[in-house]
Amino acid sequence: MIDRIPQATAKRLPLYYRILQHLSSSGKKRISSSELSKVVQIDSATIRKDFSYLGALGRKGYGYDVDRLLSFLRETLDQDELTKVMLIGVGNLGTALLKYNFFKNNNTQIVRAYDNDRSKVGREIAGTAIHHLDDMLTDDNSDVPAAILTVPAGAAQSIADKLVLTGISGILNFTPVRLSVPEHIRVHHIDLAVELQALIYFLKNYPLEPNEG
Ligand code: ATP
Incomplete structure (x- = not known):
């Protein structure tokens, strides 16, 4: 069991996991760090x-066993455990994320969505029900x-x-607002927009x- 891995490393693990899954499903058995470096663009x-x-x-001279790496990563990322997620704001981006099948690559599932637009409440998108924010x-x-x-930015804070009152632990914030939340x-x-x-x-x-690279 891994006790503590640096945050910078932890952030890269899902990327490695995704790429190695692709490599494994295309029949790749082993890979060197330099070969992987070219694919993931990390030295x-x-x-x-x-x-x-x-x-x-x-x-040395062999590299890494792809399936073994995958099982190490799966263990570290808790891929065997389903993590539930909610989404707030079923506009264009929210709808796209609901339709994106996170479940396929990671054991995460958007179990509920919220919006304050009554015309959206009660509908389902890709199997996820939309509830009113008041609920x-x-x-x-x-x-x-x-x-x-x-x-929208104005509603974010x-x-x-x-969300803090629901007992949430983490927020993936797609709004431009720097949120203020407890430590x-x-x-x-x-x-x-900033990334682009x-x-x-x-x-x-x-x-x-x-x-280069
Ligand atoms: P759309 O075109 O569907 O209105 P959009 O992609 O242009 O959405 P925004 O105007 O940014 O996006 O709104 C995103 C979503 O957030 C919309 O579904 C909107 O109803 C919802 N929303 C706006 N304000 C709030 C709020 N205070 N609480 C909950 N949801 C909200």
């Missing part, structure tokens, strides 16, 4: 260090540790305050050489 020294935290040591505290969300927030709650921020701007900035200012 091979970092990959070796990350895998050593999992207790997976590559063999969030009366629904039993005690076994839902994480929430995806896809509401007040909904986060409400024990982890917020991961994904601002797609950043990519465009890098393309303009730091174009990659064809043989």
Whole structure:
């Protein structure tokens, strides 16, 4: 069992897991850290260090056994345990995320969605029922540790305050707002507009050489 792995490593594990699943299902049995480095765009020294935290040591001249790595990762990521998630804000992005089958690659499932638009409440998207936001505290969300927030910026903080009362542990925040929440709650921020701007900035200012990376 792995006690403590650095946060930076932990953040990369789902990516390794996804890529290795693809490699395994296409019949790949072993892989070297430098080969994997090209696929995931992470330098091979970092990959070796990350895998050593999992207790997976590559063999010189052989590399890593793909299925063994997958089982190490599955154990670390608790892939065998289903984690329930709720989503708040069933607009365009929220709908896309509901339709995206998270369950296929990770053992996570969006069990409930919330919105304050009565024309959406009562409907289902990809098997997930949409409830009114007013019901969030009366629904039993005690076994839902994480929430995806896809509401307009103006509604984000007040909904986060409400989420705190449900006993949530983590929020995946797709709004541009820097949420203020108690210390024990982890917020991961994904601002797609900023990410796209950043990519465009890098393309303009730091174009990659064809043989770099
Ligand atoms: P749409 O085109 O479906 O209205 P959109 O993708 O343009 O959505 P937004 O206006 O950002 O997105 O709204 C996202 C979703 O959040 C919508 O379904 C909206 O009804 C919902 N929403 C807005 N304010 C709140 C709120 N205070 N509580 C809960 N849901 C809200």
